[in-house]
Each structure stands twice: as C-alpha cells, then as structure tokens.
Amino acid sequence: MFENKTEQEARFEILDMVGSYCDIYHKKARYKSGDKISYAGRVYDRDEMVNLVNSSLEFWLTAGHYTEEFEKKFAEYIGVKYCSVVNSGSSANLLAFIALTAIELGERRINRGDEVITVAAGFPTTITPILQYGAVPVFVDITIPQYNIDVTKLEEAYSSKTKAVMLAHTLGNPFNIKSVKEFCDKYNLWLIEDNCDALGSLYTLNGETKFTGTFGDIATSSFYPPHHITMGEGGAVYTSNPLLHKLIRSFRDWGRDCVCASGQDNLCGHRFDQQYGELPFGYDHKYVYSHLGYNLKATDMQAAVGCAQMNKLEEFSSRRRANFERLYKSLQVVADKLILPQAAPLADPSWFGFLLTCKAGVDKNKVVQSLEKNGIQTRMLFAGNMIKQPCFDEMRLNGKGYRVVGTLENTDILMNATFWVGVYPGMNDDMIDAMSDAIISAVMTEME
Numbered sequence: 001m002f003e004n005k006t007e008q009e010a011r012f013e014i015l016d017m018v019g020s021y022c023d024i025y026h027k028k029a030r031y032k033s034g035d036k037i038s039y040a041g042r043v044y045d046r047d048e049m050v051n052l053v054n055s056s057l058e059f060w061l062t063a064g065h066y067t068e069e070f071e072k073k074f075a076e077y078i079g080v081k082y083c084s085v086v087n088s089g090s091s092a093n094l095l096a097f098i099a100l101t102a103i104e105l106g107e108r109r110i111n112r113g114d115e116v117i118t119v120a121a122g123f124p125t126t127i128t129p130i131l132q133y134g135a136v137p138v139f140v141d142i143t144i145p146q147y148n149i150d151v152t153k154l155e156e157a158y159s160s161k162t163k164a165v166m167l168a169h170t171l172g173n174p175f176n177i178k179s180v181k182e183f184c185d186k187y188n189l190w191l192i193e194d195n196c197d198a199l200g201s202l203y204t205l206n207g208e209t210k211f212t213g214t215f216g217d218i219a220t221s222s223f224y225p226p227h228h229i230t231m232g233e234g235g236a237v238y239t240s241n242p243l244l245h246k247l248i249r250s251f252r253d254w255g256r257d258c259v260c261a262s263g264q265d266n267l268c269g270h271r272f273d274q275q276y277g278e279l280p281f282g283y284d285h286k287y288v289y290s291h292l293g294y295n296l297k298a299t300d301m302q303a304a305v306g307c308a309q310m311n312k313l314e315e316f317s318s319r320r321r322a323n324f325e326r327l328y329k330s331l332q333v334v335a336d337k338l339i340l341p342q343a344a345p346l347a348d349p350s351w352f353g354f355l356l357t358c359k360a361g362v363d364k365n366k367v368v369q370s371l372e373k374n375g376i377q378t379r380m381l382f383a384g385n386m387i388k389q390p391c392f393d394e395m396r397l398n399g400k401g402y403r404v405v406g407t408l409e410n411t412d413i414l415m416n417a418t419f420w421v422g423v424y425p426g427m428n429d430d431m432i433d434a435m436s437d438a439i440i441s442a443v444m445t446e447m448e
C-alpha cells in the first residue's frame with residue numbers, strides 16, 4: 001500500500017483518511033425534540049483525531065513534543081509561567097498540595113497536623129490530599145446561590161496552625177478571590193486554586209481582569225471529558241513560582257532531582273560530578289531522589305488531543321456563557337420556586353453547569369427524577385456535604401482529623417436541595433429551550 005512512499009507521505013495519507021473518517025462517522029446527529037440531553041460531553045472534530053493518530057504513529061507514547069507544546073500553549077493562554085501536564089485533575093490536586101509539604105519551603109512548609117481552610121461542598125479530591133498527608137482540613141460553610149466559601153467566616157477559621165487555603169471555583173463560578181487573597185496575604189498562607197471546573201473563567205482584581213488559576217500560588221485543571229477541554233483523562237498543575245514549579249515536577253516525576261525530559265541525558269552537564277545525600281560521590285544524577293514522589297505523568301497521545309482542544313477553548317467558553325444566559329433568562333418564571341445561580345462580584349464565569357436549589361415546598365428528588373425520566377441528565381454538586389459521606393464515618397465517629405467552623409447549614413441545604421444541569425458547548429439553543437421547558441414543567445407538576 002505504501003510502496004515507493006516516504007514515511008511522511010504515508011503518514012499524510014493515513015491522517016487524511018483519519019480526518020475523513022472523523023468527518024463522516026463522528027458527525028453529530030442534529031438534536032431532535034425528545035432526544036436525551038446530557039449534562040456534558042466531548043466536543044471535538046477531525047483536529048483531535050488527527051493529532052491523536054499522529055501521536056500514535058510516532059509511538060513515543062510517554063510525554064513528548066505534544067506534551068511540551070500543550071504546556072507552553074496552556075501557560076501562555078492562561079497567563080502563568082509554568083504548566084505541568086498530569087494524568088488527572090485529582091493527581092493535579094495531589095501534586096499541588098504535596099509540593100507545599102517540601103522541606104525547601106522552610107517555615108511555610110505544610111507539616112502533618114497543620115491546617116488547610118477549605119469547604120465541604122464540592123469534589124472529594126480537592127480535600128483528599130490534605131487528609132491523606134495527615135494535615136487537617138478546616139471546613140467553612142458556603143453561600144447560596146454562589147456555592148463558594150463564605151468569606152465572612154475566614155477569620156474565625158484561622159488558627160496558629162493554618163498554612164494554606166485550598167478551594168475550587170465551584171462549577172466555574174470564582175470564589176471571592178479578593179477577600180480570600182487579602183486573607184492569605186495577611187497571614188502569609190498558600191493559596192491553591194482548584195480550577196478543574198473553571199477553565200476560562202475571568203475575575204477582575206485591582207482593575208486587572210485575569211483567568212482564574214492565576215491568582216493563587218498553584219492552580220489545577222482537569223481534562224476529564226465533561227470539563228472545559230478534554231484529553232480523555234488528564235490534568236495540569238500551574239504556577240508562576242519557579243521553586244514551586246521545580247517541586248511540582250520533582251513530585252510528579254518519581255521525586256527525582258534531575259530535570260532531564262524523557263530520553264534526555266545530562267542537560268545540566270553535571271550528571272556524574274556531584275555529592276547528594278550520603279550517596280557515593282558522582283552517583284548518576286538521573287537516579288537521585290530529592291523527594292518521596294509519584295509518577296503522575298500523562299502520555300503524549302493525551303496531550304495531542306489537548307493541543308487541538310486548546311485551539312477551541314475560547315469558542316467553548318463563549319458557548320458556555322451564551323447557554324448559561326439563555327437558560328437563566330428562561331428560568332426566571334420559576335425563580336419563586338428554584339434559586340437560580342449567581343456569579344460572584346467581579347467575576348465572569350465560564351460555567352461548568354447550571355446550579356439550581358429547590359426552595360421550600362419543592363422536592364429535589366421528585367424534580368430530578370422527573371427530569372431524568374424525560375431525558376434531561378442531572379448531576380449533584382458532587383459530594384454534597386463531604387463530611388456526611390461514608391469515607392468520613394470513622395473520622396466523624398472519632399471526632400478527629402478535621403475541624404468545622406460554626407455550622408455547615410448552607411452546605412447541608414446544598415446536599416438536600418441542589419442539583420445541576422449542563423451548559424456545555426455541544427448544546428444548542430433548541431436543547432437549552434427543551435431543558436428549560438422540562439425544568440419548568442417538573443417544578444410546576446411537583447407543586448400541584
């Protein structure tokens with residue numbers, strides 16, 4: 001088949017066919033009334049599939065040139081100095097946290113028993129790294145309808161053991177960055193932004209509008225399919241601090257000291273002439289471990305898909321915003337029965353989803369079941385109140401391992417009465433309208 005062809009010609013032919021295959025067999029059927037409406041989905045075309053196959057044909061497999069390209073593109077787009085691709089958003093959170101436990105950070109290092117301020121309303125892996133390390137999450141209530149930390153409780157949450165604040169921008173809605181940053185600056189605390197659900201969200205601080213993920217010390221993203229862009233599985237950790245970047249890379253790559261990329265040797269020129277720990281002088285730097293690390297790298301195939309997705313991010317974000325606006329307007333008629341979401345002051349969210357809280361007299365379970373029966377996919381705000389989850393049974397019983405500031409009244413309301421539906425860029429106006437009709441009808445019927 002490829003007789004008399006160069007490798008490049010053969011590859012071009014394959015990729016051309018892959019592009020046509022995608023155009024023909026992955027073409028999305030137009031939405032028809034009555035079709036199921038998912039809360040999220042992959043939005044892609046031939047660009048992603050061609051990149052993916054190209055990377056497979058190269059067969060480098062581990063992190064390579066696509067990974068480098070993605071890290072550069074992502075950092076430039078969002079406005080940070082350094083980005084590290086990892087294999088999931090959860091790995092990204094683990095890395096962001098564990099980097100702050102490094103000895104190099106001196107007094108500011110997070111030690112076991114130190115406290116990290118966060119919320120219980122959200123995704124579990126924003127807080128699991130804190131607990132797994134032996135630090136103490138301090139849970140503060142949220143406000144509704146912003147679904148982010150109640151910043152009026154921050155001072156009460158502070159103790160002499162507080163070292164960091166680690167928070168997600170809930171479903172794309174930035175938390176009150178202004179107040180949280182002022183609090184962190186006042187007490188010299190680290191700020192980790194879990195930006196997994198908020199890529200493309202904007203916030204204006206001191207007159208400057210920037211993307212979320214650029215305000216704290218470290219931020220994280222997830223590229224699991226429902227997210228703002230996807231790699232299948234994947235994530236990123238980003239920072240503008242060179243020391244934190246070095247630590248992130250070390251913990252990501254087995255804890256090693258050496259910064260050579262896969263397949264690279266002796267970048268620093270000192271591979272065999274240094275003293276490390278109590279190792280023999282000149283021990284191969286490639287095998288020197290300055291931290292107890294992990295391997296959280298992703299493959300180049302994932303990054304290849306991500307590179308193509310990055311070119312679509314701007315368009316995805318505007319579609320998310322438009323879908324949100326349309327749904328928001330049409331649901332005004334049930335605003336006396338459902339609490340509609342509200343963007344934080346100074347924020348322009350790229351919404352991950354549309355949060356709705358049932359007011360008194362409206363049964364969330366009935367509304368959700370009616371929507372699901374009518375083909376509208378719904379989701380909970382993940383763990384609801386994390387402390388009520390079975391994984392907290394032991395800690396709850398012992399009353400150890402975490403701390404609660406005051407009550408988590410709104411977090412419980414969220415757990416009992418809140419759900420969300422999608423606004424992802426694969427949705428068109430017809431789908432938004434059908435979803436809105438179904439929500440209105442479900443609420444009205446429930447009230448009868």
Ligand SMILES: Cc1ncc(COP(=O)(O)O)c(C=O)c1O
Pocket residue numbers: 088089090091093122123125126168194196197222223224234235
């Ligand atoms: C806020 C938040 N953080 C972290 C994650 C974890 O990301 P991943 O599924 O890629 O591990 C998620 C997952 O959706 C999330 O919503």
